[in-house]
Amino acid sequence: MTTEYSGTGDPKRSMELLWGTQDPPRRGPKPKLSVQRIVRTAIEVADAEGLSGLSMRRVADELGVTAMSLYTYVPGKAELIDVMVDTVHADHPRPAGDQNGDGDGDADADADGTGWRTGLERLARENWARYLRHPWLLQVATSLPVLGPHLLAKYDRDLTAVDGLGLTEIEMDLVVSLLHDYVYGAVRSVIEAARAEQRTGMTGEQWWETYAPLLEQVFDADRYPTASRVGSVSGAEYGAPSDPARAFEFGLQRVLDGIETLVRTRAAEPLAGQT
Amino acid sequence: MTTEYSGTGDPKRSMELLWGTQDPPRRGPKPKLSVQRIVRTAIEVADAEGLSGLSMRRVADELGVTAMSLYTYVPGKAELIDVMVDTVHADHPRPAGDQNGDGDGDADADADGTGWRTGLERLARENWARYLRHPWLLQVATSLPVLGPHLLAKYDRDLTAVDGLGLTEIEMDLVVSLLHDYVYGAVRSVIEAARAEQRTGMTGEQWWETYAPLLEQVFDADRYPTASRVGSVSGAEYGAPSDPARAFEFGLQRVLDGIETLVRTRAAEPLAGQT
């Protein structure tokens, strides 16, 4: 399977698209479409069929026009994707207990001075949920050059979750980046596992059953004793080669623990300058 | 810019390629090529020009044959990439102080019972270095279905770094996944920043100078006070919109701190079963 991966378009054009006011033209035939409509349609297509299913012709068909018509509204596919990325960051999703029990009874945590932890956890789960809703986000390069209004608003929301903890501004930025990076890496595993299941038509369990004999045959448990031991135990426990959702829950707590260590240090010695 | 992203090929065919003994054919003309040579060439092309520059025709040209000749050795492009992935995990790179000072003087750390930390840090830096050497790895789906000999050996090496810490097998697997996921997310930021620089021809500093006025104009510091404050401070400190390499160094220490919390807990109460 080959999926498309698209980076960033011309930053100047994208920024104009993202920030510019599209004033309606004064002359010529009335536009049948709008950038918004095109972007919404493109997001629907990408959500349903992945980035590989997103083509200019496909979006145009969906809208009842030819592919070239889209180029009246959008400089190119890369810039279209840039706007798509900014658009899906517009919603403020409520996680509402997405995976396991939501922390409704964690009021005591706030009393410990760790209320920030709930906020960071919510941030992470929001990102997690967005990636699950729009898996194609994993394939697009959200590099800095394109910073739309919704991404900017999200950046602000994220930062408020680490404000007032005694961290420097740099540290606040770094903590937010840490969470983003981890969630990105973790969610990627889940989505790839899901895609693999969909593609091969076999669940993780079936895969395990199919390839376990081959692996055992080729494995050489003497050479790789640790992998052998851990692999068999975790394979039995997961009922699959891996359990990425569980890995996310586990890893998230460890990352938050690591941040807590930093926060405690800063609370104890507010002005120690070691980044 | 549009880059290719390739997932996994047919697992059965890939596994055969990865594990099977390719016995030389008994009849017919002598093969000019070999899977190894094709894979090596493909890796060189991908390293130099990215996954978007990797095409069957391109590799074939490099080898002086037609594109279709490759299909004698390899079932398809996806399976070729699967073998490429396994191949680049063959080396055991020595980080040798890749970013900052290597921990040569950290013998005292071992006395603290935190020698594992050095091992995990080395693991993370090895992965980090591999991604920098083969950035196209970020675009390929290394989902479980394809598990080659070198990946398996690496899995074993990784696990030994968390062996003997009192963790359960599941926890060992989860800790390794955590490190992998974080490194993946962090290195992605660096590579995307580098690609953005290369593509736009402007450094992060130049980007900052170009778009700072536009952002200030559109920003509304009253609506987003936190982002405004942090953005300006970090922008000034980085001299760029972000500093992903620094983010990696910072985040890695936080992640290791989080793992340390877990290890300490397990050392204190060896048999508490809460995963």
Add this chain to the structure above:
DNA sequence: CCTAAATATCGTACACCGTATAGAGTGACG
């Protein structure tokens, strides 16, 4: 009202991709 400018849309075309298919050339074995 009429014309001319501006705009939207369409049809065609190009270079590229992965690869299916068919055929031509090569070399070892019966």
Add this chain to the structure above:
DNA sequence: CGTCACTCTATACGGTGTACGATATTTAGG
């Protein structure tokens, strides 16, 4: 030698993003 297995090539198909030119539509200016 003939046959059969095998490698390699040539051609072709349907897909991609998008450059280019023609056509249709709307409105501003005379």
